[in-house]
Amino acid sequence: VILTYVGERVLKADIITGSHVGHEVLIRRIVLLHDGTKLPFTLRRRQFPIRLCYAMTINKSQGQSLKKVLLYLPKPVFAHE
Known part of the structure; x- marks a missing residue:
């Protein structure tokens, strides 16, 4: 996919490979909850379910x-502890 729009709550992307080439998709933020700590509250975080990548074969690069x-x-x- 190639991102064509980056917003606060949604990403817009075009699919460039596979059986859905040319389709436009919207990717929403998801909520991650973590309550495995001994804190009196649940930790909550919102993020986009994507991973940045770049790949090219050696011959083409x-x-x-x-x-x-x-x-x-x-x-x-980035967060530093």
Whole structure:
């Protein structure tokens, strides 16, 4: 899939492989609950169910390396303990 829109609550993507090529899909945020701690409350987090990836076979990647890569992260994405 290729993301075409990134919003607060939804992602819009186009499918580029498989039997659904050309279809547009919406991906909503999901709620993750964790109550396995000894805290008097349940931890709740919302996130998109996606994983960032980039893959290309060695034969196709020759001469196609990227000189610059830009990531737009308007909000912090890493947590440090």
